[in-house]
Amino acid sequence: MDLKLSERYEDYREAVRVFLEEHRSVWRQPMADSDGRPSAAGRSWQALLIEHGYTCRTIPKQYGGHGGKADILESFIAAEEFHRVGAPTGLANQGISMFVPTLLECGTPEQKERWIRPTISGEIVWCQGYSEPGAGSDLANLQTRAVEDGEDFVVNGQKIWTSSAHFSDMMFVLVRTEPEAPKHHGISYLILSMDTPGIEVRPLKTMTGRAEFNEVFFTDVRLPKTQIVGERGAGWQVANTTLKHERGMLGDPGQANAMLGRVVAIMEEETLDGVRLIEHSGLQDRLLRLQARAQAMKLHGLRLLTHGLKGEDAGVARLIVKLNGTILNHEIAAFAIDVLGELGALYEDSPHLKDRGFWQTTHMFSLGLIIGGGTSQIQKNIISERGLGMPREPKPASKGA
Amino acid sequence: MEFGLSDEQRMLAESVRRFADQNVDAERLKALADAGETADTGLVEGLAGLGTLGIVTPEGAGGSAMTLLDACLVQQALGRNAVPAPFTASAILAPIALAAAASGGDWLPRLAAGEARIGVGLSEAAGRRAGTGIELDGERASGTARFVLDGVGADAWMLTTTDGGLILVDADAAGATCVALTTIDRTRSFAEITLKRAPVTLLMQPGADPTLLPRLLAAGRTALAFDSLGACERMLERAVAYAQERKQFGRVIGSFQAVKHLCAEMAADLEPCHSLCWYAAYAAAAYPEEFELMACHAKAHMGEVGQFVARTATEVHGGMGFTHEMGLHYFFKRIGVNRQLLGNPDQVRQHAAALQGWRRAG
CATH class of the missing domain: 1.20.140.10 (Butyryl-CoA Dehydrogenase, subunit A, domain 3)
Known part of the structure; x- marks a missing residue:
């Protein structure tokens, strides 16, 4: 146990602080234009972050990355400092977080050369075509088909939950190319331009009232057969290579704590019958319960960081993070709504709305995060099977002819 | 930056876990707990032999002056097997107080060796119920302390007073009586100690060390x-x-x-x-x-x-x-x-x- 940082890392923290202070005028500007695409300021900020290694740190220089070595502790310190002042941590579309790492692992030299630089700079925006109406938790059941026709693939089918599809230039997409093969072996990983004829994007309004996602329909969409990453039929394995890159992304273990701090500020200010909400014993008790859980998750993040620094697999401790983190954030938002009481029911442009509706939106959006990216039920399967060594659900007996 | 247990701490925990597995398997736990045996001599000697009973005790007093975290890792390993042996009071709480009070007499080495036991009553400091609390009158004390941890069969009791003092009472002091409280947990003992003008040692004057x-x-x-x-x-x-x-x-x-x-x-x-x-x-x-x-x-x-x-x-x-x-x-x-x-x-x-x-x- 030693929570102190060595001098080298204290110096690094200081350098991050100086950097953030120096470039405040850049990152205080909106990072996206009204259509959702990276703004000019967003791209300038991204360029600065790459130059200093605060993003795209390990992506080779020849492809426009920083070309540095991974250093988990430096990344952790940088994340802490960025969050402390509320500075954006760089462009965050799925092209950068998922497609680029996949290309680095499985792409041809030409593909890397062509796509990585404009993607990480924010010039080209990508969306991810994975989920389908019939392939959610059971993703490998996807049915969108690509059929060979001369030098082309012809794609027909539908994707759903496609964030940013309405302003993306390109899509990386999983499609079934070998319908006769077992379901995990009949999938290919393709890339296509969103302005190809036959693609229709329909916004999907969520419970927040905003269109955060889309449905994407493909009708006889043609693309050259060369626009494939990895082998034909190996798309499932190609897509899964990205998963190991997630190790580097620890997220911010202090996020729940910071959110709770904002709730405390409301409780110290708002009154009911002249009594501050912070002195209301029922709310106080709920606050204290959440405080303990938020502290535990923050410290748990430090424990995982330590495992990472030692190159150890944290086992079940790592597998619980998505489940616990998303539920905790949602419950903190739900608590904030209760703290606001009737004010918590206000929305959109109503008079008396607090924090521009942040808590209302967060309460709903964070429910989506419990479901997305592997539902809580899928997480519990993973924890019990991979973490606790319990048996997999037996396959249903096939219905005999 | 390291947030985790050291190799030494992992070894310590592992050694106590092994001791507990060897000495308190499911059969033995059943035998001891069903007999209401909460301070089996063999287990106490074994824990003393491992050095765990003097884990936070200063080196000069027969201990190894380790940290509360080390002591708590031992506690966790005991909890894993529900080991029916007094530890929390005699090996953590009493030594911390005696070392701070600097008036522990020869208690510290005897606790560390497993030759003596002290029951500790802090329940009233956490929240006092009606009918409890100990009042100090010069060098004598009167009143009741409940849920004195590991208190049955102890050689002395360390108790808090209503004005924030800390006293030590010999088990054979005149005017001191001990009633065992039967709880659902048969692996540890809890006592109600009643004092009627019993002679006590004042470990800490009320307010002398507010921390x-x-x-x-x-x-x-x-x-x-x-x-x-x-x-x-x-x-x-x-x-x-x-x-x-x-x-x-x-x-x-x-x-x-x-x-x-x-x-x-x-x-x-x-x-x-x-x-x-x-x-x-x-x-x-x-x-x-x-x-x-x-x-x-x-x-x-x-x-x-x-x-x-x-x-x-x-x-x-x-x-x-x-x-x-x-x-x-x-x-x-x-x-x-x-x-x-x-x-x-x-x-x-x-x-x-x-x-x-x-x-x-x-």
Whole structure:
């Protein structure tokens, strides 16, 4: 146990602080234009972050990355400092977080050369075509088909939950190319331009009232057969290579704590019958319960960081993070709504709305995060099977002819 | 930067776990607990032999002057097997107070060697019930202390007074009586000590060291949190193992998601508790200004998680979990008593609110 940082890392923290202070005028500007695409300021900020290694740190220089070595502790310190002042941590579309790492692992030299630089700079925006109406938790059941026709693939089918599809230039997409093969072996990983004829994007309004996602329909969409990453039929394995890159992304273990701090500020200010909400014993008790859980998750993040620094697999401790983190954030938002009481029911442009509706939106959006990216039920399967060594659900007996 | 246990700490925990596995398996636990034996001589000697009874005692007084975190790792390993041996009072709380009071006489080396035992009563400092409390009158004291931990058969009792002092009473002092309180937990003893103008040793004058009682209370709460952490780990392990043996509908029940998800929920709740407990214990020396609050968080949160795990692990065992034979109930009960001792979660959260300056409105 030693929570102190060595001098080298204290110096690094200081350098991050100086950097953030120096470039405040850049990152205080909106990072996206009204259509959702990276703004000019967003791209300038991204360029600065790459130059200093605060993003795209390990992506080779020849492809426009920083070309540095991974250093988990430096990344952790940088994340802490960025969050402390509320500075954006760089462009965050799925092209950068998922497609680029996949290309680095499985792409041809030409593909890397062509796509990585404009993607990480924010010039080209990508969306991810994975989920389908019939392939959610059971993703490998996807049915969108690509059929060979001369030098082309012809794609027909539908994707759903496609964030940013309405302003993306390109899509990386999983499609079934070998319908006769077992379901995990009949999938290919393709890339296509969103302005190809036959693609229709329909916004999907969520419970927040905003269109955060889309449905994407493909009708006889043609693309050259060369626009494939990895082998034909190996798309499932190609897509899964990205998963190991997630190790580097620890997220911010202090996020729940910071959110709770904002709730405390409301409780110290708002009154009911002249009594501050912070002195209301029922709310106080709920606050204290959440405080303990938020502290535990923050410290748990430090424990995982330590495992990472030692190159150890944290086992079940790592597998619980998505489940616990998303539920905790949602419950903190739900608590904030209760703290606001009737004010918590206000929305959109109503008079008396607090924090521009942040808590209302967060309460709903964070429910989506419990479901997305592997539902809580899928997480519990993973924890019990991979973490606790319990048996997999037996396959249903096939219905005999 | 390292947030985790050192190699030495892992070895310490492993050695106590091995000792507990060798000496208190399920059969032995049943035999001892059913006989109400809470201070088996062999176990006490064994723990002394491992050096655990003097773990926080200063080196000059026969101990190894290790940290509260080290002591709590021992507590966790004892909780894992519900080891029926006095440890929390004699090996953690009494030595901390005696060393701070600098008037421990020859108690410290005798405690470390397992030759003497002290029961510790802090319940009134955590929250005093009507009919309890000890008043000091010169060198004599009168009144009642309840839930004196490891108090039955102890050689002396360390008790708090209503004005914030700390006293030590010999078990054979005139005017001192001890009544055993039977709790659901048969692995540890709890006593009610009544004093009628009994001669006492004043360890700390009221107000002389305003941090001592809060620190003791925090140390006690942290130790109990670790005890429940260990007991919960064992209950989860047993539930997972049982779910892979027991068959229904032609499959092991651990292959049903309904059962797997119960186990996953236990693991998900329990894993972050390690970090929370570690930090609370570590704060005692490293961040003393945070210690009290973090001990409250660890105690209250572990109380809630403990209740969930104790119930859920029993449920996974089905009807068998409910039987005396299966022996799960020793852990269920130990966790249940830990939850109430030195303040239940609701009480402890109120304390945590007060520590942050949030007073309670009427």
